[in-house]
Amino acid sequence: EIVMTQSPDTLSVSPGERATLSCRASQSVMTDLAWYQQKPGQAPRLLIYGASTRATGIPARFSGGGSGTEFTLTISSLQSEDFAVYYCQEYYNRQTFGQGTKLEIK
Amino acid sequence: EVQLVESGGGLEQPGRSLRLSCTGSGFILGDYAVNWVRQAPGKGLEWLGFIRSNRDGGAIEHAASVGGRFFISRDDSKSIAYLQLNSLKAEDTAIYYCSRGYYYTSGYGLDSWGQGTLVTVSS
Numbered sequence: 001e002i003v004m005t006q007s008p009d010t011l012s013v014s015p016g017e018r019a020t021l022s023c024r025a026s027q028s029v030m031t032d033l034a035w036y037q038q039k040p041g042q043a044p045r046l047l048i049y050g051a052s053t054r055a056t057g058i059p060a061r062f063s064g065g066g067s068g069t070e071f072t073l074t075i076s077s078l079q080s081e082d083f084a085v086y087y088c089q090e091y092y093n094r095q096t097f098g099q100g101t102k103l104e105i106k
Numbered sequence: 107e108v109q110l111v112e113s114g115g116g117l118e119q120p121g122r123s124l125r126l127s128c129t130g131s132g133f134i135l136g137d138y139a140v141n142w143v144r145q146a147p148g149k150g151l152e153w154l155g156f157i158r159s160n161r162d163g164g165a166i167e168h169a170a171s172v173g174g175r176f177f178i179s180r181d182d183s184k185s186i187a188y189l190q191l192n193s194l195k196a197e198d199t200a201i202y203y204c205s206r207g208y209y210y211t212s213g214y215g216l217d218s219w220g221q222g223t224l225v226t227v228s229s
Contacts, residue, residue, distance in 0.1 A: 001170060034215045036151075043203055043219035044143075044151065050213025087151050091214045094169060095141070095153040 002026050002090050006098035012106040015078050021101045023071040023088035032092035035064055035073045038100075039084045047086075048073065075103075108132045108218045110204050115223030118194055126189040126223055128204030136160060136182030139207030141216055142189045144200040152200075154178075156207055157187060194227045201225075 003026040013019045023033070031051035036044040046055045048064035051071060061076040075082055083105050088098040114126040128140060141156040155168035157178045166178050177190040187204060201224050205216035 032213070034213070036216070038151075043205075043221060044216070045219075046215040046217050049210055049215035053210070053212055055215060055217060085150075089151075089153070089216075094167065095156070097143075097151040097153055100150040 002029060002093045002096050004088055004090055004096050004098035006086075006088055006101045008101060009099070010102045010104060012104050013078055014106045015080060017078055017106075019075045019078055019082075019103055021073040021086055021103070023066075023073070023098050025069045025071075025090055025092075028068045029090040029092035031067045032090055033064075033066070033071050034089045034091065035062075036087045036089065037082075037084050038087065044087065078103075080105075108206070110206065110218055110220035112202060112204050112220040112223035115202060115225045117226045117228065119229050120194055120196060120227055122194055124191045124194060124225060126191065126202055126204075126225070128187040128189070128220060130185045130187075130206070133206075135180070135185040135187065135206075139209075140178070140180060140187040141205045141207050142176075142178060142187075143203045143205060143216070144198075145203070145222075146197070146200040149200075154189070154202075158207075191225065194225075196227050198225060198227050 005024045007022045033051045035048040038044040052064045085100045109131045111129045139158045142154040157166045175192045180187040201222040203222045206218040208217040
């Protein structure tokens with residue numbers, strides 16, 4: 001089973017600044033990686049698939065990168081609605097999620 | 107509008123069984139994979155398994171973590187997917203989500219989610 005590890009667990013960033021979240025796979029998943037955003041009391045929302053392609057309706061300030069075992073999600077200029085928990089998920093094997101990164105207001 | 111609605115959650119005793127339903131509307135559920143994901147209170151997301159569309163072979167995969175206790179099925183004539191939970195344990199207490207698996211030309215993602223149904227396992 002592939003293990004997905006996200007870092008950091010919590011990231012404190014001020015509105016308007018850039019945030020970079022990381023996700024590492026225990027073995028290569030090529031670019032079979034997605035990112036999700038979850039706000040309190042809500043279901044997750046798909047942000048990125050194929051490691052770097054934004055899903056429908058996702059603002060351009062969200063960008064994904066990486067391949068193999070190292071991935072990043074970057075939010076270029078944080079808006080108030082971006083503070084949430086973010087999960088990466090591989091779908092190369094069994095669709096394992098990372099443990100999540102909480103993005104909080106600094 | 108694409109919509110998924112879970113139902114069937116509630117309070118159940120350890121060792122008992124429960125069947126959750128996921129009803130799709132606004133699209134043809136049978137044309138898509140259906141995934142089940144759960145989230146224990148205050149914890150992260152855990153993928154439980156999925157069932158492919160019949161067009162893609164209808165294969166079912168379950169996460170190793172559910173140890174043969176959970177089973178996914180679908181009835182496309184009713185636009186419903188199911189998650190059968192057997193031999194329930196306290197640690198199965200969670201919100202259970204169903205989601206649609208969408209195959210893009212350059213990837214895959216769970217593009218639509220239900221609101222979740224809460225399962226509480228307690229005596």
